[in-house]
Amino acid sequence: MNAVAPVAQGAVAASRDAAVVVHGLTRRFGDGPAVLDRLDLAIAPGEFVALLGHSGSGKSTLLRTLAGLDPVTEGSVARPREVSVVFQESRLLPWKRVWQNTVLGQDGADRRDRAVAVLEEVGLGHRIDAWPLTLSGGEAQRAALARALVREPAFLMLDEPFAALDALTRLKMQQLVSDLWTRHRCSVLLVTHDVDEALLLADRAVVLERGRIRTDVPIPMDRPRRHADPRFEHLRSVLLESLGVHDG
Numbered sequence: 575m576n577a578v579a580p581v582a583q584g585a586v587a588a589s590r591d592a593a594v595v596v597h598g599l600t601r602r603f604g605d606g607p608a609v610l611d612r613l614d615l616a617i618a619p620g621e622f623v624a625l626l627g628h629s630g631s632g633k634s635t636l637l638r639t640l641a642g643l644d645p646v647t648e649g650s651v652a653r654p655r656e657v658s659v660v661f662q663e664s665r666l667l668p669w670k671r672v673w674q675n676t677v678l679g680q681d682g683a684d685r686r687d688r689a690v691a692v693l694e695e696v697g698l699g700h701r702i703d704a705w706p707l708t709l710s711g712g713e714a715q716r717a718a719l720a721r722a723l724v725r726e727p728a729f730l731m732l733d734e735p736f737a738a739l740d741a742l743t744r745l746k747m748q749q750l751v752s753d754l755w756t757r758h759r760c761s762v763l764l765v766t767h768d769v770d771e772a773l774l775l776a777d778r779a780v781v782l783e784r785g786r787i788r789t790d791v792p793i794p795m796d797r798p799r800r801h802a803d804p805r806f807e808h809l810r811s812v813l814l815e816s817l818g819v820h821d822g
């Protein structure tokens with residue numbers, strides 16, 4: 575499947591103050607328990623929100639619903655028309671070159687030029703004509719980011735995009751996402767298991783538990799973020815506590 579979500583029918587910008595508004599969203603699979611349980615969430619234009627929570631807490635279900643890949647069966651979702659999603663795996667088509675993957679499904683004589691521009695922006699200018707299977711994990715995720723950004727989304731969703739990368743590559747990718755967000759200023763919802771990643775990148779961290787938001791905390795630190803900032807340690811404890819991790 576294409577990693578860039580199609581636009582859900584009837585999806586519109588929520589209001590001047592919020593790019594994304596989720597209200598009373600409930601989702602069940604079959605007759606199982608509610609995976610999302612009367613969930614409310616609003617994301618402002620240009621706001622960067624990190625979404626944390628244990629495996630199975632409903633994070634990907636929420637993202638898929640926001641992307642229009644899963645139906646809204648109970649409650650409501652409003653979000654911008656232009657949305658993009660990046661998953662943990664790059665989901666590049668192996669038989670298309672990197673630049674062709676970047677502008678997949680896009681028209682126009684300037685397709686290649688647009689692909690080149692965005693690939694240069696994510697640091698892949700030297701891999702434009704490469705085949706996906708020759709890319710490293712970090713490069714493949716850069717290509718996935720390029721494919722998401724080329725659509726100029728007003729709302730970018732990232733579902734554990736760096737979870738499969740080594741620690742050093744992950745740090746570089748976090749820096750890249752921070753730079754891209756500073757330039758593009760779209761709303762971002764980043765699913766991560768990594769509390770430090772949330773604290774390095776986001777304006778706000780939200781913890782999902784059994785389909786509801788258990789914690790919603792602002793991260794009022796200046797950027798670039800420093801681990802040495804005394805608020806970093808405090809916020810880390812708050813989030814770990816909310817995730818049920820007690821580090822003494």
Ligand SMILES: Nc1ncnc2c1ncn2[C@@H]1O[C@H](COP(=O)(O)OP(=O)(O)O)[C@@H](O)[C@H]1O
Pocket residue numbers: 603609627628629630631632633634635636
């Ligand atoms: N298509 C599906 N069919 C049935 N159950 C599903 C489906 N997708 C997700 N679930 C269930 O919903 C719960 C939340 O899943 P998910 O949103 O993937 O959690 P997370 O991303 O937080 O790990 C899990 O119990 C999962 O098994």
Ligand SMILES: [Mg+2]
Pocket residue numbers: 633634635
């Ligand atoms: Mg998930």
